[in-house]
Amino acid sequence: MKVKLLTTISFFTYQLTISQTEKLLSGKVIDQNYPLKGIEVINKTAKTSTRTNELGEFLILINPKDSLLFFHKDYFFSRLKVTSEQIQTNNLVVKMVLKPEELEEVVITKIKFDHVKSNRNSLIVPYSPLQSATGVYMGNIPGGINLIAAGSMIVDLFKKDKEKPKKKTPEISFKDLIETTCSEDYFIKDLKLKPEEKELFIQFCDADPQSKILVQQKNLLYTMDFLYKKNEEFKKLNSGIKN
Numbered sequence: 001m002k003v004k005l006l007t008t009i010s011f012f013t014y015q016l017t018i019s020q021t022e023k024l025l026s027g028k029v030i031d032q033n034y035p036l037k038g039i040e041v042i043n044k045t046a047k048t049s050t051r052t053n054e055l056g057e058f059l060i061l062i063n064p065k066d067s068l069l070f071f072h073k074d075y076f077f078s079r080l081k082v083t084s085e086q087i088q089t090n091n092l093v094v095k096m097v098l099k100p101e102e103l104e105e106v107v108i109t110k111i112k113f114d115h116v117k118s119n120r121n122s123l124i125v126p127y128s129p130l131q132s133a134t135g136v137y138m139g140n141i142p143g144g145i146n147l148i149a150a151g152s153m154i155v156d157l158f159k160k161d162k163e164k165p166k167k168k169t170p171e172i173s174f175k176d177l178i179e180t181t182c183s184e185d186y187f188i189k190d191l192k193l194k195p196e197e198k199e200l201f202i203q204f205c206d207a208d209p210q211s212k213i214l215v216q217q218k219n220l221l222y223t224m225d226f227l228y229k230k231n232e233e234f235k236k237l238n239s240g241i242k243n
Contacts, residue, residue: 021063021064022061022062022063023061023062023063023087023090024059024060024061024062025059025060025061025062025082025086025087025090025092026057026058026059026090026091026092027041027057027058027060027091027092027093027094028052028055028056028057028058028092028093028094029041029052029056029058029070029094029095029096030056030093030094030095030096031075031095031096031097031098034056035052035054035055035056035057036052036056036072036075036096037052037053037054037055037056038051038052038072039051039052039056039058039070039071039072039075039096040069040070040071040072041058041060041068041069041070042068042069042070042071042221043060043061043062043066043067043068044066044067044068044069044221044224045063045065045066045067046061046062046063046066048060048061062082062087063082064082064083064084064087065081065082065083066081066082067079067080067081067082068080068081068082069220069221069224070094070096071220072096074098074099075096075097075098075099076096076097076098076099076181076182076183076186077181077182077186077220078094078095078096078097078183079186079190079224080092080094097183099180172215173206173215174202174205174206174211174212174214174215175202175206177214177215177218177223178202178205178223178227179202181220181223182227184198187201191227191228191231192231193231197234197238201230201231201234204230204233204234204237205226205227205230208226208230210226211226214226
């Protein structure tokens, strides 16, 4: 009974300590001094998230050294480890970089039309003596065009025009996924890689079968965890080669 009581007291003491250190951090997300609405702000450490409002502002509970992620499909994601000074200032400003606009693939297909042979005899309606004799209109124009035959040829042309090859959606590679998700600063400032090591590091990650799964999932958090893990392996491998 005493053991259970001590355990309960310890649990509540721990929770109280956590709640006392947790602070509400306010901030703003911008792009070239323009506020960004709808940016997802994720506390990766506490597994909580929020979004920026019309003015680019957000509020989120935070502890010192928590990792914040700022994500939007049109921007390179940004990562920030919160310091005690930033919490005390309580006026965080985060700048995001717009991804380059991706143009959709244009497929030019050469369409070959069959040569239409016009048969004058099939288009010209012969003169009917019966019409002249009776004076009754038979639905044809003497010496005119056979509209039914001409219409049939036009329909055949439209059918051939519609029979175009289906556009194949190109599969995205792991390298494309990383370069459209991570900015250049992420490799240098966060992963601490040299500019000349970036290409080799991406190839090193691409060799891992897990990279193929990430291409299909396109999950930001999984991709970040994977890059951090592979970065540690990459640095150990580099240090082993140098030694």
